[in-house]
Each structure stands twice: as structure tokens, then as C-alpha cells.
Amino acid sequence: VRSRADVRPNLQDLLRAKTPTDFVRDVKPIIERVLEGLLGQLPAFPYAKQIPIIAKYAVFAGGGGKRVRPALALLTARCLNTPLGEVVDAAAALELVHSYTLIIDDIQDGDETRRNEPTAHVKFGTELSLLAAGVLLLEGTTRLQELLKVSPATIREVLYKLHAGQEADIESSTWEASERTDEAINFMFAGKTGALFELACLSGIGTTRVDERTIGNLLTLGREMGVLFQAVDDYLEQAGNDIQTGKPVGKSRAGKVTFMSLFQDKCAAKIEIARRREALEAKIDETLVGEGAEFFKEFLGALVDRTR
Amino acid sequence: VRSRADVRPNLQDLLRAKTPTDFVRDVKPIIERVLEGLLGQLPAFPYAKQIPIIAKYAVFAGGGGKRVRPALALLTARCLNTPLGEVVDAAAALELVHSYTLIIDDIQDGDETRRNEPTAHVKFGTELSLLAAGVLLLEGTTRLQELLKVSPATIREVLYKLHAGQEADIESSTWEASERTDEAINFMFAGKTGALFELACLSGIGTTRVDERTIGNLLTLGREMGVLFQAVDDYLEQAGNDIQTGKPVGKSRAGKVTFMSLFQDKCAAKIEIARRREALEAKIDETLVGEGAEFFKEFLGALVDRTR
Numbered sequence: 001v002r003s004r005a006d007v008r009p010n011l012q013d014l015l016r017a018k019t020p021t022d023f024v025r026d027v028k029p030i031i032e033r034v035l036e037g038l039l040g041q042l043p044a045f046p047y048a049k050q051i052p053i054i055a056k057y058a059v060f061a062g063g064g065g066k067r068v069r070p071a072l073a074l075l076t077a078r079c080l081n082t083p084l085g086e087v088v089d090a091a092a093a094l095e096l097v098h099s100y101t102l103i104i105d106d107i108q109d110g111d112e113t114r115r116n117e118p119t120a121h122v123k124f125g126t127e128l129s130l131l132a133a134g135v136l137l138l139e140g141t142t143r144l145q146e147l148l149k150v151s152p153a154t155i156r157e158v159l160y161k162l163h164a165g166q167e168a169d170i171e172s173s174t175w176e177a178s179e180r181t182d183e184a185i186n187f188m189f190a191g192k193t194g195a196l197f198e199l200a201c202l203s204g205i206g207t208t209r210v211d212e213r214t215i216g217n218l219l220t221l222g223r224e225m226g227v228l229f230q231a232v233d234d235y236l237e238q239a240g241n242d243i244q245t246g247k248p249v250g251k252s253r254a255g256k257v258t259f260m261s262l263f264q265d266k267c268a269a270k271i272e273i274a275r276r277r278e279a280l281e282a283k284i285d286e287t288l289v290g291e292g293a294e295f296f297k298e299f300l301g302a303l304v305d306r307t308r
Numbered sequence: 309v310r311s312r313a314d315v316r317p318n319l320q321d322l323l324r325a326k327t328p329t330d331f332v333r334d335v336k337p338i339i340e341r342v343l344e345g346l347l348g349q350l351p352a353f354p355y356a357k358q359i360p361i362i363a364k365y366a367v368f369a370g371g372g373g374k375r376v377r378p379a380l381a382l383l384t385a386r387c388l389n390t391p392l393g394e395v396v397d398a399a400a401a402l403e404l405v406h407s408y409t410l411i412i413d414d415i416q417d418g419d420e421t422r423r424n425e426p427t428a429h430v431k432f433g434t435e436l437s438l439l440a441a442g443v444l445l446l447e448g449t450t451r452l453q454e455l456l457k458v459s460p461a462t463i464r465e466v467l468y469k470l471h472a473g474q475e476a477d478i479e480s481s482t483w484e485a486s487e488r489t490d491e492a493i494n495f496m497f498a499g500k501t502g503a504l505f506e507l508a509c510l511s512g513i514g515t516t517r518v519d520e521r522t523i524g525n526l527l528t529l530g531r532e533m534g535v536l537f538q539a540v541d542d543y544l545e546q547a548g549n550d551i552q553t554g555k556p557v558g559k560s561r562a563g564k565v566t567f568m569s570l571f572q573d574k575c576a577a578k579i580e581i582a583r584r585r586e587a588l589e590a591k592i593d594e595t596l597v598g599e600g601a602e603f604f605k606e607f608l609g610a611l612v613d614r615t616r
Contacts, residue, residue: 042468046495047492048475048495050475050479051475100442104438108434108435108438128478131412131475134412134445134471137442138471139464139468141446141449141450142450142460143460145453145460146453152451155450156446156447156450160350160351160447164351166439168355171355184355187354187356188355
């Protein structure tokens with residue numbers, strides 16, 4: 001409650017942002033203030049001081065990233081005319097769960113840097129980083145369950161898909177060529193990236209009245225946007241520039257299936273990304289109307305056209 | 309809902325169990341049927357089949373243990389005249405969270421066996437075991453949050469203490485002699501073991517009306533019972549019998565502080581355990597009345613006098 005009050009004045013500015021780029025830029029400091037509030041509430045006991053420090057590190061290291069998931073939550077709210085104050089805490093909770101996945105991913109992949117800084121387990125050790133990861137999952141999921149106006153089972157199912165997508169990602173290194181299908185990759189992306197994008201769109205509803213069909217459409221938008229976001233991520237990593245992405249090209253993904261595994265060359269991949277973007281734009285027009293739809297499509301465009 | 313209906317007939321038998329030993333013995337198959345139901349609901353996707361298999365393995369390997377936490381939840385319900393059907397799902401959820409901690413503990417300690425069988429990460433690999441652990445935490449905590457009649461913040465705080473206790477446990481290997489105090493060990497035990505015992509007692513309330521003072525007392529009973537349970541665990545591990553405890557003596561705890569670190573010899577430890585038991589019995593008499601109090605004290609006695 002305190003954290004909401006603190007950020008409420010700034011939330012009005014978000015309604016003034018003219019472009020999705022401005023919007024994402026304006027969301028970042030707001031959501032980071034809420035995250036600081038949430039993480040600041042974790043007690044640092046005399047005999048256990050490291051967990052909150054590691055959790056904060058995982059959330060903020062290397063500048064903390066773009067905060068795409070919270071931005072999508074608040075963007076959805078803007079498009080649905082949901083008061084942003086109803087959404088900002090859930091938006092931050094998404095980032096806690098996302099940070100949990102980053103710690104675990106880096107341990108699984110043995111990655112030593114992320115956003116040009118040491119990963120949590122390199123800096124603090126695997127043992128304590130696992131505890132901080134558990135706390136981030138715990139804090140994030142219980143807050144989402146508390147704040148979102150959907151059944152606990154729905155949240156559980158979506159977050160289960162997040163883990164299932166990560167399993168597919170890990171196992172993809174053992175997939176035969178014949179198993180590296182569109183369907184398999186879509187499943188993997190819809191889980192590992194799409195799940196939190198789905199919850200982001202769901203968060204944007206707040207307590208606004210929307211019909212079941214719109215809820216279903218928003219989930220689809222979130223999932224497909226996550227899939228496309230991941231495809232572009234893979235494309236950029238392959239196009240690969242150490243300095244721009246902040247991690248060694250291809251290291252963490254050695255042997256695993258990526259979006260690029262589906263194509264002979266970068267050009268074919270780029271055409272497929274454009275095709276998916278168009279399909280998603282049509283879906284947006286089905287779901288949202290007027291200025292909201294335009295803004296959402298521009299946001300999608302910014303995600304697809306990004307260079308890092 | 310289905311799982312509850314399935315086990316309801318057997319729940320009556322629990323009310324007939326004459327001794328706590330009978331009670332714990334009778335709880336085990338009931339809770340395991342509920343756990344099978346919960347875990348059976350985890351979808352095995354074509355591209356991600358391992359997570360539910362590993363989760364089940366972690367919950368059931370080596371006979372699945374005594375199910376002390378669910379037993380304590382149902383025992384508390386019995387003592388408060390709470391219908392057991394209101395408590396059985398939360399009791400099972402506690403075991404899911406407990407199983408999460410076992411996977412993580414074994415990864416942290418590099419333990420290769422538990423209950424005489426390979427640990428999850430040895431059998432299935434660390435990468436996938438981490439995902440199964442995450443799913444167990446997710447399933448357990450969201451169900452507890454859904455089922456327990458306390459605020460989400462309370463559950464979050466108690467489960468945070470669980471992690472804080474585990475941090476203290478890990479860091480205790482670096483504690484100076486002067487830091488190995490009663491207070492430090494109590495903090496560690498109250499977290500790593502007491503937290504789930506607290507939630508067990510809280511689960512036992514169900515929708516029964518109890519005053520705030522009784523809730524506070526139940527939390528204290530749970531926590532202190534957990535501390536004592538852990539003290540006896542450490543005592544037994546030191547007394548050490550590979551065959552009885554199912555893991556190599558002392559390996560996993562090398563260098564860490566245990567209950568035994570507080571004492572010169574086993575005899576002094578045994579006296580302290582007896583002293584704590586007496587103090588806890590007095591607390592039980594303050595909290596519960598009549599047959600309930602006697603049964604609870606007998607349960608405590610069974611935990612303390614166990615040989616494995």
C-alpha cells in the first residue's frame with residue numbers, strides 16, 4: 001500500500017507518453033521504485049543477511065534491463081482504461097518472477113555474466129543464490145495470486161507452463177532434426193517467455209470489467225508477443241554482437257534449439273518474424289479498439305525492430 | 309475437490325487412531341493418496357515430460373518419509389475438532405514445499421543419496437531437478453495461500469523464514485565459536501524446520517473459530533516442535549547409524565553448526581532435549597485442553613523418543 005502511494009504521482013506521466021518507446025522509458029524508473037519498495041520489505045535477519053542482497057542484485061544488476069513485462073502490463077492497462085495504480089504492484093511482481101528465472105537459467109547454463117556483470121551465482125555462490133531465487137519466486141507468485149482477478153489455478157497453470165518451456169529449452173539440445181519443428185519451438189517459447197507475457201496482459205485488466213472473450217484474446221496477445229519477443233532475441237543473438245547484448249555470443253545456448261534453428265539463413269528468419277508480426281497485428285485489431293490498438297501495435301513494432 | 313472426495317472415507321479412521329503412533333501411521337497412506345492426486349494433475353506436455361516425473365520422485369522416493377508435517381496439521385485439526393476434510397489438502401501442500409527444500413538441500417550439499425536412494429539431481433540432473441523444485445514450491449505455496457485462513461503476507465513471511473533458516477544453516481560453517489550460540493541455532497532451526505511446522509499447526513485450524521491468542525500459541529507450538537524435531541535429528545545423526553537414517557553420517561553437515569555443536573557430549577544434549585520437551589509440554593497445556601492436549605503431548609513424545 002505504501003509503495004503504491006509513493007509512485008502514484010508519476011503514474012499520470014505514463015498516460016502522457018506519446019510513443020511506446022517513451023512509455024517503456026517512463027515505466028522503468030516507476031517500476032524500479034516499486035521493486036525497491038517490495039525488496040526493501042524483505043527482512044535482513046542477523047543470521048541471514050544475504051538473501052535480500054542477492055535478490056536485489058538479481059533484479060537490478062547491469063541496469064536491470066528494459067522491464068518489458070511490467071511495461072506490457074501497464075500498456076495493457078492504458079489500452080483498457082484500467083487505472084494504472086491497480087496494476088503497478090502486479091507489474092512489479094512479474095519482474096520478481098522473471099528475476100527468479102534469470103538466476104536459475106544462469107546456474108543451469110553455467111553463464112558467468114549477464115548484462116555485462118557477474119551473474120548472481122558467480123558473485124554470491126550457487127547455494128545462496130538458489131535461496132534468493134526461491135524467495136523471488138515465492139514473493140512474486142504469492143503477490144500475483146493476491147492481486148490478479150483470476151483463479152489461483154490459472155496463475156498456477158501459467159507459471160507451470162513457464163517451467164515446462166524451460167524444460168523444453170534444456171532438452172532441445174538432444175532433439176533430433178525431425179523434432180525441431182515449429183510446434184516444438186512454439187511450445188518452448190510460449191512457456192519460457194510467453195507465460196510471463198500472458199500474466200502481464202492479465203495484470204493489465206485490474207478490476208476493469210472485460211468479457212471472457214477479451215480475456216482469452218489478451219492471453220493470446222501476451223503469449224504470441226512473448227513468442228515473437230523470444231524469436232527476435234534469438235535472431236539478435238545469432239546476428240550476435242557481444243557489446244550490444246551483454247553476453248558472449250551463443251555461449252549459453254550451445255547445442256540448444258533456437259528460433260534460428262528453423263531457418264537456413266537470417267533472411268528467411270526475418271521474413272518469418274515479419275509474417276508473425278502481421279498476424280499479431282490483426283489479432284490486436286480484433287481485441288482492442290481505437291488509440292489503444294494503435295499504441296499496442298506500435299509497442300509490438302518497437303519490440304520487433306529493437307537492435308538489443 | 310476430487311482428491312478430497314476420494315480420501316474422505318478414510319479420514320474417519322484417523323479419528324479412531326488411539327495413539328499418536330497409530331495416527332501418524334494412518335495419515336501416511338491418506339496423505340500420499342492426496343499427493344498422488346495433486347501431482348497427477350501436473351500436465352506432462354509432449355515436449356516437457358520430466359518435471360512431473362521428478363516432482364513425484366522427490367515426494368515419494370525411498371518410501372517418502374514419515375509425513376510428519378501433514379500429520380501435525382491433521383493432529384492439530386483433531387485436537388481443535390476441525391473437520392479433517394478441511395485440512396487434508398493444505399497438509400499435502402506442506403509436503404510439496406518440504407519436497408522442494410529436499411531437492412534444493414541435496415543440490416546445495418552435494419548429497420548423493422536420501423532415504424537410501426539417489427537424490428533427484430543425481431538421478432535426473434541438476435538442471436531439470438531445479439525446475440521440478442520450482443514447480444513444487446509454486447504448487448505448494450499457491451495452494452497454501454488459497455486454503456489457509458490467514459493473510460497472504462503471513463504465509464509469505466513464514467516461508468521467507470524457511471529460506472532465511474536455510475541461509476543460516478549454510479553460513480553456519482563459517483561462524484566463529486563465539487557465534488555458535490543458542491540464539492543463532494534457535495533462529496536457524498525455527499526457520500529451516502520450524503517454519504513448515506508453524507504452517508502445519510496453522511493448517512489445522514481450517515475454518516474453526518479460534519481466538520488470536522490461540523493462533524499465536526499454535527504458531528509457537530509448531531515452531532518449538534520444529535526446533536525440537538531438528539535437535540533430535542541432529543542428535544540421531546551424531547549418534548549416527550548409516551542404515552537407520554539412510555544417509556552417510558555427517559557428510560552433508562560437514563563444517564556446519566548443528567544442535568550438537570552446543571554441547572560437550574551427547575549426555576548434555578539429551579538433558580537439553582528433555583528440558584525443551586518439558587517447556588513445550590507446559591505450553592501445550594496452556595493452549596489445548598483435555599484429550600487434545602494429551603494426544604498432542606504424546607505426539608511430541610513420539611517425535612522426541614524416535615530412533616530414526
